[in-house]
Amino acid sequence: MYFKGDKHYLQVYILEQTSHPFILRTSYLKDNKITIDFGKSEVVQRHASIRCRKRITVGPHSEIIIWGRLPRNIHYGYQGMCESSTQILSKGLSFNEAVVTLSQDRTVRGKIFSRESQQNEQTVIVDLTDYNLNQVFDRKRRDLSDVGSVPTESNVKNNSLLSSSVFRIPDKLHSQAVVHWSGENGKVVFVLTRQTEHGFVTDSTLWRSSDYGTTFQKIDLPLDAVAEFIYSSPVKRNQIILTDILNKKVHYTSDEGITWTSSNVAFEPDKLLLHPTENQWLLGYSVISMELFSSGDFGKTWTLLHEAVSHRFYWAVENVDQNNLTVHMEIQDLHMLGPSEYLACVAPDCQDVTPDKHIGEIDPFSMIVRNEYVFVQKSMLRSSDMFVSHNRGPFRKAYFPMNLHPTDFHIVDTSENQVFIAADHKEMEVNLYLSDTNGQFYVPTLRNVVSTIEDPWLDVDLYEVKGVQGTYIANQYVNLSSGKVVEKTFISFDKGGSWSLIAVPEELKLTCEDKLNCHLHLHMRYSNLIFGIPDIVSDDAAPGLIIAHGYIGEKVTEDAHVFISRDGGFSWNKTPFNGLYKVNILDQGGAIIAIQQNRTKVTNVVHFSCDEGATWQLHQFSTDMMYVDGVLTEPGISTLIVSVFGRLSDKSGRQMVKLNFSSILTKICEDSDYISWIPVNKANNRNCILGETIEYQRRKQNATCYNGPEFKRLKPKSLCLCTAYDYECDYGYEPEDINRHICQRAEWFDDSKINHHCVEGDFYIRSQGYRKIASNKCVGGVENSGKYKLLNISCPVYKPxxxxxxxxxxxxxxxxxxxxxxxxxxxxxxxxxxxxxxxxxxxxxxxxxxxxxxxxxxxxxxxxxxxxxxxxxxxxxxxxxxxxxxxxDQITDLNLQIPRGAQINHPTVVIVNVLSKTNSSNFGLIHYVWNFGDQFKPNGSKSLLTWSNAMSHNYTTVGKYNLSVEAVNSVSSVVQHYMLQVHKNLTTLRLTFSSNIDHFNTQSLLWRISFANIVCMNLAEILYVDRSRLNVYIPNQKPTKADVTILPSYTAGITINQIVFELQDKLQTGQMSFKWMPNEDPITVTDIEVLTDDDSSLPKLLETTTLISVQPHEQSRQTSPILIAVPLTIVVFVLVVIVGCFMKRFKRKSKTGQQYSLILNRNRLDTSCAESDEDLTVEDYDIHDGDTNIVINPDFQPSLEFMSLGTTNSNELVSC
Missing domain, CATH: 2.60.40.10 (Immunoglobulins)
Structure with a gap:
């Protein structure tokens, strides 16, 4: 769609290759909308295959629907939702305002485009349906329907000697045709007629001719075959393959269509890419699935090469890539919204050979491979840069003049070790640039080039003349003194080194009002895309011959006449026929034909010349008038045969006309029929072009003979001495004079911003402002002398x-x-x-x-x-x-203590001590997750989360409970399970000891555990009771005391009261003493006190707790419990052994459990962290916590996530 506004164009393209919308030359605003007021401008839409089930009508103030490949990319508008089918829109649209809504805030960055041939050069696609050409740009709208009927000048003679034959194809149902000439010097021509519905081919018929199109035979493919396109191998032209997208098949032949074989494929073969040097290898691509397949047996079997591939993929370039089976591709985000990546791999296994992975993410649809260069683009918020890989080396940033900001790039040419590129800029101008050999530094050669954004790439009015190196023709916007901007045509004979207007003979200036401003101006890409005027024609096999439509005057106008040059563009002559013509070259320039181009007018005559346009003749090739849809010559233009394909005047029949010039040019040329021709560089009137002199062998203009397919044109070359004309201003310099021989440093140039990729201590080569043209082959002369001498510069050292x-x-x-x-x-x-x-x-x-x-x-x-x-x-x-x-420190083990035991309807105090490998531990913040067993259910347990290592819980029923506690810090987590016996009755006594024990009391956890075990064993001996009846806890305090909880007996034995009475009796009789260490005074119990629940000697407990849900979590650290080893004296070592035995009895390991990761609430830190043991005191902690398992969020309550890994211990709680 094209929308013409005051100064802006909004163009929305839906490509059949990608089904992806492009919006160019606009920016997505922050409110996710673009609003462009078009006023009363008329909007015209071409025929476009788009994916939508409804015919869309866009009215005033309506919303344009933009959509992508997948349903998730569909955007909704007032007109409905586009779905996966196809509709052809052909009606003009008109409205006052366009609003485009987008799914996200972003700017459409420029992309790198290139003129890629969409089909083989020997193929012509003909659409036999009616169509209208769009004329919606700045030029004046004009009806071209009658241009082709302009009378031919009277000096054109009729010629009946030209041989012609007509074959009517008996196919009246199909609306399209693909005409394909199978190969060089071949006689086989194919015509594939096909019918389309909603953009899809639904039926087809293949016709084959083995006599240059004189007669055709229908090819019997399988009954259900629906061939869509023809491909032939560039290596062996007799290998041809047809794609059948509807049935997911390919049909191939190795004998130019005599026999055919069909093969099923696992994808829709929307596009094939045949290998340029390996005749058995080809790539197949599915647009919808974005899958790329490879075949090494010409389509018999296929292997998936890669998924998520954009439509930009390329075979290896011979003598550049190390492996000829290398495939370069652009891997795209499946949602078509994110960035892409560049990948190179070797078929069929896709072994990665990407030359430079450091390039990272690239812009979608920006990767292009041309010869030794790979181009990609990377865009930031406000900038867009192109990167170039030369000879598959690392990607380097491409540098353009720093006072301009390029956004879109169009690769024009990469031959002769140089890149010719067009760039669109934020400054609203399109310039042509030439690179150095590496393709990294670009200097302007022509500014303000006429450009279009179409199909949907950036394209420019630039034509490379084939057959003569270094000759280019371009159209430029020129500001006149009146302030008006017009288009003018310029030509360069030294690959953009200098440009000049095209001069015309004086006799052709008669129509010019201003003879000084009278030049030849040619129609090019812009006119071809918008007005349908044919583009310039030249061929490598016919050096010097150029045919173009143009106008003589001050500027390019809508008028079009055919002009011809036979000396590479130095001089031009007007042909004797006017209007728009399809022009073809035959016999390597031995003959030229021109047939009227007009889809609404019929003809049956052809203009031809056998003397390079000096004279023209007219031939009537059929008695019936026909609409000419295509003209096809044999690839290589070495034969005298040309095929004209079209429709009869009643539009009910198709016919192929074969023109054979062998009836006119009857003898083959001899040596005397040739002359030597050396092109002259008009800029300096020397025979040297790009540093060499080339002598072309060409047929004399008036020789009545043909070159023939065996003719090999001689082109001897000789190198020239270097002169100032072989140099151009280097990057960062600008020409001071019109001849471009004096270069001065540009004001915008800042060498410190250039990355020379130079290692300190080495040298890099720098010019003095002049560089030799990259494609120039001159030697000697001014080379390496004076201002042209290259300098070795020490690599600069830059501040890190x-x-x-x-x-x-x-x-x-x-x-x-x-x-x-x-x-x-x-x-x-x-x-x-x-x-x-x-x-x-x-x-x-x-x-x-x-x-x-x-x-x-x-x-x-x-x-x-x-x-x-x-x-x-x-x-x-x-x-x-x-x-x-x-x-x-990592938490490696947990020690659980229950100072007063567990009694129903009384607070059960549980204290957890965290252990590690080191003596002095620093665990940071520790979180505890408690489950007391009386709420435990396998599916949906509730846990208590605290910052405190001490908790109080009330049990209401006697029994055994599976008590579990998890301790978590930033680097570890450990879970312990304890089987806790809850009793109906129990009594806790406080024992006070003689002061001599305080000397040994280190108040450490290890000492207290050891001393509790000693007290337990001695009390059991004194009282003659089993140690399971006693639970001893040593508070962390001085003077040293012990809390002894007496547990009930569930078998025959003395009662709790009896044990209490016995202890009191032993105390009064002085029997409460025991040995603590050898050679030390015994320790004596000096007092016994019965404790109550509100005793203040217990650790401060958390007053409130929060119920939390357990959720799975996979990010935990696996830790393993180990036995704590502390170097002590020999005496203490004995105690450690005792403690070890005690702990072995005390714990039972388990390999199952739940691990947790926590999201903390720092606002509750002061009230939640209990001050218990000194060695476990929580230190001040920064709010910043970089661990992924612990995320600090002060604004929310603590939450708990399940962790799958970690250390889990299970202990059965016993008394001693």
């Missing part, structure tokens, strides 16, 4: 910038290996010294060069907070970066 450290987690475990990755955005690296300080008082690490220092591994042996600092320093500057690291 953009230093940053990256680690996986900001909170790590003590003793773990931490991998630090250093990155540097800008600046020199080779001579830079990097100093690492890990903040743990160890000697700094010093490296020379970034490669040695970019990755470091370090271990911290003590918990704490550390600042890691890296300093990069060289001769011109310093850069510093730092990172804060928290090191915490």
């Amino acid at each position: 910038e953009g230093l940053s450290l990256r680690i996986e987690h900001d909170t790590v475990a003590t003793g773990s290996s931490i991998v630090f990755k250093l990155s540097q955005v800008k600046g020199s690296t080779h001579s830079t010294i990097y100093t690492w300080d890990f903040g743990d008082n160890k000697s700094p690490l010093i490296d020379l060069g970034f490669d040695k220092t970019k990755t470091k591994t370090h271990k911290y042996t003590r918990a704490g907070k550390y600042k890691v600092t890296v300093v990069a320093k060289n001769s011109v500057g310093v850069a510093t970066c730092s990172r804060l690291i928290k090191v915490e």
Whole structure:
């Protein structure tokens, strides 16, 4: 669709190849809308296959529907929703305002385009349905329907000697035809007629001729075959393959269509790409599934090469890629909204051979492979840059003049080791640029080139003349003194080194009012796309011959006459017939034909010339008038046969007309019929073009003979001495004079912004403002002398910038290996010294060069907070970066204590002590998850989350409960399970000891556990009771005391009261003493007190708790419990052994359990963290927590997530 506004164009294209919308030259606003007021401008839509089940009518103030390939990309509008089918829209649309809604806020970045042939050169696609040409741009609308009927001038003679034959194809049902000439010097011509409905081919018939189109035979393909397109191998033209998208089949032949074989494929073969050098290999692509397949047996079998491939994929380039089976492709986000990636792999297994993965993400539809160059584009918020890989090396940023900002790129030519490119800019102008050999630095050669955005790429009015190297023709917007902007045609004979207007003979200037401003102006791509005027014609096999439609005057106008040049564009002559004509070259220039081009007018005559346009003759090739739809010559234009395909005047029949010039040119040319021709560079009137002289052998103009298919044109070459004309201004310099021989430094140039990819200590080559044209082959002369001499410059040293450290987690475990990755955005690296300080008082690490220092591994042996600092320093500057690291000890085991035992309807106090490998532990913040067993249900348990290591819980029923506790910090988590016996009655006594025990009381957890075990064993001996009846707890205090809980007996034995009475009696009789250590005074119990529930000696308990749900979580750390080993004296070692035995009896390991990861609430930290044991006190903690398992969010309550891994212990609680 084209929408013409005041100064803006909004163009929406739906490509059949991708079903993806393009919106160019507009920006998505922050409110996700584009509003463009078109006023009363008329809107016309061409025939376009789009995916929608309804015919869309767009009215005033309605919403345009933009859609993509998948349903999830469909956007809704007032007119309905587009779905996956096809409709052809052909009516004009008119409205006042267009509003485009988008799914996200972004700007459409420019893309890299190229003139890619969509079909083989020997194929013509003919649409036999009526159509209307769009004329919606700035030029004056004009009806061209009668141009083809302009009378021919009287000096054209009728010629009946030209042989012609007509064959009517008996196919009246099909509306389209594909005409295909099978190969060079071949006689086989195919015509594929087909019928389409809603953009899909529904029926087809294949016809074959083996006599240049004199007669045709219908090919018997399978009954259900619906052939859509013809492909032939560029290596062996007799290998031909047909695609059948409807039935997912291909039909192929290896004998130019004599026999055919069919093969099923697992995809819709929307597009095939045949290998340019390996005749058995081809690629198949499905648009809808975005899958790319490869075949190594010419379509018999297929292998999926890759998924999510955009329509940009390419075979290897011979002598550039190391493997001829390399496939370059663009991998695209399946939703077609995100960035793409460049991938190169070898078929059929897709072994990755991408030359440079560092390029990362690229813009969608921006990858192009041309010869030794690979082009991609990367866009940021406000900029868009092109990157180029030369000879499959690393991608380098392409540099354009810094005072302009290119957005769209069009690759015009990449031959002769140079890139010719057109770029559209934010400054609303399109310029032509030439590159250096590497394709990295671009200098302007012609500004303000006429351009279009069509189908949907950026295209420009630029034509490369075939057959003569270095000759280009371009149309440019020129500002006249009156302020009016017009289009003028310029020609260059040195590949853009200099441009000049096209001169015409004086006798052709009669129609010009201003003889000084009278030149030949030619119609090119713009006129062809918009007005349907044929483009320029030339061929490599006919050097010097150029045929074009143009107008003599001050500017390009809508008028079109046919002009011809036989000397490569130096001089031009007007042909004696007017209007629009299809022009073809035969016999390597031996004959030229021109047939009227007009889809609404019929004809039966052909104009032809056998003397390179000096004289013209007329031939009536049929008695019936016909609509000419296509003219096809044999690839290589080496024969005297041409085929004209069209419809009869009643539109009910198709016919092929064969013109045979062998009846006129009856003898083959001899040596005397040829002359030598050396093109002249008009810019300097020398025979040297791009540094060499080429001598072409060509037929004399008046020779009445033919060249024939065996003729090989001689083109001897000789190199020229270098002159000023072989040089151009280098990047960063601009011509000072009109001859471009004096170059001065541009004001916008800043060498410090150029990345020379040069290592300090090495040298790079720099010009003095002049560079030899990349495709120029001159030698000697001014080369390497004076201002043209290249200089060796020491690689500059730049200040390091953009230093940053990256680690996986900001909170790590003590003793773990931490991998630090250093990155540097800008600046020199080779001579830079990097100093690492890990903040743990160890000697700094010093490296020379970034490669040695970019990755470091370090271990911290003590918990704490550390600042890691890296300093990069060289001769011109310093850069510093730092990172804060928290090191915490891993929780390896849990110790559970129940000071008063568990009694129904009384608070059961549970204290959890966290253990690690080290003596002095720093766990950071610890979270506890409690499950007391009386609420436990397998599917849907409720757990209690606290910051405190002590909890109180009331049990109401006597029995055994599976008590579980999990302790979690930033680097570990451990779960312990305990089988807890809840009793109906029990009594707790407080024992006070003699002061001599206080000397040994370290108040550590290990000492208290050991002493509790000793007290338990001695009391059992004194009282003659089983130790299972006693539960001993040593509070963390001085003077030393012990809380002894007496548990009931469920078998015959003394009662709790009897045990209490016995203890009191032993105390009064002085029998409450026992040995603590050898050679030490015995310890004596000095007092016994019966405790109550409100005793203040217990740890402060959490007053309130929060019920939370358990959810799965997969991010946990696996930890393993270990027995704590502490170096002590020999005496203490004995106690440790006792404690070890005690702990072995005390615990039972389990391999199952639940692990948790927490999201914390720092606002409740002060009230939730209980002050219990000193060695477990929570220290001040920063709000910043980089661990992925612990996410700090002060605004929400604690939440709990299930963790699948971790350490799980199960202990059965017993008394001693």
